[in-house]
Amino acid sequence: MKVNGTAMIVTRKYSISPETIKRMITYLRYLEIQKKKGIRIISSKDVTSYLNVPPEQFRKDLSFFGGFGKRGVGYEVERLIKTIKKILGLDRKTRAILAGAGRLGAALIQYPGFSGINMDIIAAFDNDAGKIGKQLKSTRIYDIRNIGSFIRKSRVRVAFLCVPADSAQSVADSLVRAGIKGILNFAPVALVLPAGVYVGNVDMASEIGNVVYHMKITN
Amino acid sequence: MKVNGTAMIVTRKYSISPETIKRMITYLRYLEIQKKKGIRIISSKDVTSYLNVPPEQFRKDLSFFGGFGKRGVGYEVERLIKTIKKILGLDRKTRAILAGAGRLGAALIQYPGFSGINMDIIAAFDNDAGKIGKQLKSTRIYDIRNIGSFIRKSRVRVAFLCVPADSAQSVADSLVRAGIKGILNFAPVALVLPAGVYVGNVDMASEIGNVVYHMKITN
DNA sequence: TAGATTGTTAATCGATTAACAATC
DNA sequence: TAGATTGTTAATCGATTAACAATC
Numbered sequence: 001m002k003v004n005g006t007a008m009i010v011t012r013k014y015s016i017s018p019e020t021i022k023r024m025i026t027y028l029r030y031l032e033i034q035k036k037k038g039i040r041i042i043s044s045k046d047v048t049s050y051l052n053v054p055p056e057q058f059r060k061d062l063s064f065f066g067g068f069g070k071r072g073v074g075y076e077v078e079r080l081i082k083t084i085k086k087i088l089g090l091d092r093k094t095r096a097i098l099a100g101a102g103r104l105g106a107a108l109i110q111y112p113g114f115s116g117i118n119m120d121i122i123a124a125f126d127n128d129a130g131k132i133g134k135q136l137k138s139t140r141i142y143d144i145r146n147i148g149s150f151i152r153k154s155r156v157r158v159a160f161l162c163v164p165a166d167s168a169q170s171v172a173d174s175l176v177r178a179g180i181k182g183i184l185n186f187a188p189v190a191l192v193l194p195a196g197v198y199v200g201n202v203d204m205a206s207e208i209g210n211v212v213y214h215m216k217i218t219n
Numbered sequence: 220m221k222v223n224g225t226a227m228i229v230t231r232k233y234s235i236s237p238e239t240i241k242r243m244i245t246y247l248r249y250l251e252i253q254k255k256k257g258i259r260i261i262s263s264k265d266v267t268s269y270l271n272v273p274p275e276q277f278r279k280d281l282s283f284f285g286g287f288g289k290r291g292v293g294y295e296v297e298r299l300i301k302t303i304k305k306i307l308g309l310d311r312k313t314r315a316i317l318a319g320a321g322r323l324g325a326a327l328i329q330y331p332g333f334s335g336i337n338m339d340i341i342a343a344f345d346n347d348a349g350k351i352g353k354q355l356k357s358t359r360i361y362d363i364r365n366i367g368s369f370i371r372k373s374r375v376r377v378a379f380l381c382v383p384a385d386s387a388q389s390v391a392d393s394l395v396r397a398g399i400k401g402i403l404n405f406a407p408v409a410l411v412l413p414a415g416v417y418v419g420n421v422d423m424a425s426e427i428g429n430v431v432y433h434m435k436i437t438n
Numbered sequence: 439t440a441g442a443t444t445g446t447t448a449a450t451c452g453a454t455t456a457a458c459a460a461t462c
Numbered sequence: 463t464a465g466a467t468t469g470t471t472a473a474t475c476g477a478t479t480a481a482c483a484a485t486c
Contacts, residue, residue, distance in 0.1 A: 017477070021432045025425040029407060043443065051409045055443095056479060063445060071444040072486035088428055089435030096427075103326035110322055112383065113407040113424040117431070157434055160427075164331065181437060182430040188248060188332040190270045198433040200426050205332040206244040207419050208315075208379075209307055211401040212336070213240050214417040215376055216308030218400060236453070262467065274467095275455060282469060290468040291462035441486105448481080455474070462467085 018200075020061045021088065025117070026051055027058060028084045032116060035077050043074040085118075093120045095156045099171050100163035101126040101141045104186055108160055109136050121160075123150060144171070151178035158182045165189050237419075239280045240307065244336070245270055246277060247303045251335060254296050262293040304337075312339045314375045318390050319382035320345040320360045323405055327379055328355050340379075342369060363390070370397035377401045384408050 027047055034042060044055035062068055065087050069075040085091045098105050101124040109121055124136055125144040132143050142150065150156075159180045163171050168187035175183065182198045185191055188205050246266055253261060263274035281287055284306050288294040304310045317324050320343040328340055343355055344363040351362050361369065369375075378399045382390050387406035394402065401417045404410055407424050 018429050019477075021429045022422065022425040025428040026407075026409065026422070029424075045443085050411065052411070053409075054479070056481095057477095059443090059445065060478080067445055069444055070486055071484065072442045074443070088432045090428065090431065094431045094434065103322075103329055107322035107326040108423070111423060113422075114427070117424050117428050119427065119431075158430060182434045184427055184430050188245075190245065190272075192269065192271070196437070198430060198437065200430045202421060202423060202426055203241065203245070203332075204327070204330060204421060205248075205336050206241040207421055208333070208338065208403055209244040209309065209336050210237050210240045211377060211403050211417060211419045212309065212313045212338075213307045215313065215401045218415070218417065238453075264467085273455070275457095276453095278467090278469065279454080286469055288468055289462055290460065291466045293467070443484105443486085445484080446482090448479105450477100450479070452477080453475085455472105457472080458470090460467105460469080462465105 016064050031081050041074045042077050090118050093118050095120045095122050096158040097156050098124040098160045101131050105162035106136050148178040161185045235283050250300050260293045261296050309337050312337050314339045314341050315377040316375050317343040317379045320350050324381035325355050367397040380404045
C-alpha cells in the first residue's frame with residue numbers, strides 16, 4: 001500500500017502474534033549491525049541468514065504491516081530500520097519503572113541489550129530500607145509504598161516486575177490500580193489481572209527446565 | 220498405560236513441544252504450593268485455575284506421557300509431583316556451569332526460582348581478572364580460558380551463557396567443542412550451532428519490545 | 439530483456455480447544 | 463447408582479512453509 005509515494009504502515013489492533021513482534025526485534029538488531037558495516041541494501045535471505053529463520057518468515061512478518069522492499073532488489077537497510085522501529089513503537093522513548101531492585105532488577109536496569117529499544121527506566125522501587133535512596137546506575141530507588149502515587153503523577157505505563165514470587169500478585173495489583181498497562185513479569189507466577197493489561201512473562205526456571213528435559217531425552 | 224499396577228511414564232524422543240514442557244514446570248510449581256497447604260487430591264480444574272491455562276490443556280499435556288489421574292476423582296498431588304519431576308528429569312540434580320559472571324550471571328546464580336528444579340551450578344567463568352578467584356554465593360569464578368578443560372574433566376553438559384553479545388557465538392563454540400549439549404542463551408544473538416545441541420533463548424530486549432508494541436496498539 | 443527478489447495466496451503443519459466415552 | 467472427572471479422539475484455529483505471480 002502506497003500513500004504519497006511512501007509505503008504506509010498499517011497499524012493493526014491485536015491479531016499479530018507475539019512471535020512475529022519478537023522476531024521483528026531480532027531483525028532490527030541484525031539490520032543495525034549490517035548498517036554499521038555500511039550495508040545499504042539487503043535481501044530477506046541475507047537478513048535471516050544468521051537468525052535461524054527462513055526468509056519467507058521475514059517477508060510474511062513484514063507483510064502484516066505493509067510492503068517495504070523492492071521486488072528484484074531487496075530492502076533499503078536504513079529505511080527498513082526506521083520503519084520497524086516505528087511499527088514497534090521504538091521510535092519514541094518508552095518510560096518504565098522497575099518494581100523490585102534486587103539482583104535481577106539491578107541486572108535488568110543495566111542490561112546492555114536495552115540500548116536500541118529506547119527504554120527510559122525513570123525510577124526503581126523496593127521495600128528494603130537499605131536500598132531506598134540509593135541509585136542503580138542513574139536510576140533512583142524509592143520506597144515501594146510510594147509506587148502508586150509515582151505512577152499516577154508520572155503517568156508511566158510500563159513496569160518491570162522483579163519482586164519475589166510471593167508478593168508478585170499484590171504488587172502487580174497495585175501497579176494496575178495506579179494505571180500501569182504493560183508488565184514484564186520475571187516472577188515465577190502467573191499473574192491474574194484485568195483485560196486490557198498486557199503481561200509478558202520471562203520464566204527463567206521453566207526455560208532451564210526445558211533445556212534439562214532436552215538433555216534427558218537426548219541421552 | 221499400566222505396568223505392574225503403576226502408571227508408566229512414556230519417554231518420548233522429540234515431538235513434545237517446548238510449550239508443553241514449560242507449562243509442566245508451572246504445574247509442578249503450583250502443585251508444590253498446594254502440597255505445602257496439605258492438599259492431597261487435586262483436579263485438572265484446580266491445578267490450572269490460577270495459571271491462565273484451561274484444564275484440558277493440562278490433561279492433554281500429561282497425556283503425552285501417560286495417564287496419572289483417577290477418573291471421577293483427580294490426581295494425587297504428591298505422586299503427580301514425583302511423576303512430573305521424573306518426566307522432566309528434575310528428580311536428579313543437573314549440573315551446569317555459568318559462562319559470564321556479570322550482573323545477569325550473578326543474578327541468575329542466586330535466582331530463588333531455581334529451588335525446586337534441582338540445578339547445581341558447579342562453576343562460573345569470566346575473563347575479568349578482578350572476578351577470577353572470587354565466589355558468587357557458593358560458586359567459584361574461574362578464568363574463562365579454562366572453561367573447555369573444566370567441561371571435559373567434569374563432564375558437565377549444561378551451560379548458562381551470560382557473556383556480552385559480541386562474544387556469545389565464540390564462547391558457545393568453545394562450550395560445544397568441549398561437550399556441552401544444552402545452552403540457555405541470554406545474549407541477544409541467534410547462536411549457530413551443530414544439530415544435537417539444544418539452545419534455549421531468553422531474549423529480554425525482545426520481550427520488552429513486545430510489551431512496548433502492545434502499549435502502542437492499545438492506545 | 440533476463441535474473442532476482444518481493445509480496446501474497448495457498449497448502450501444510452502443529453498446537454489448542456471442544457466434546458465425550460470411559461470409569462472412578 | 464448418580465455425579466464427577468479423567469484420558470483421548472475429533473474439530474478448530476493459527477502459525478509456518480511452500481509456491482508463484484508481480485515487478486524491479
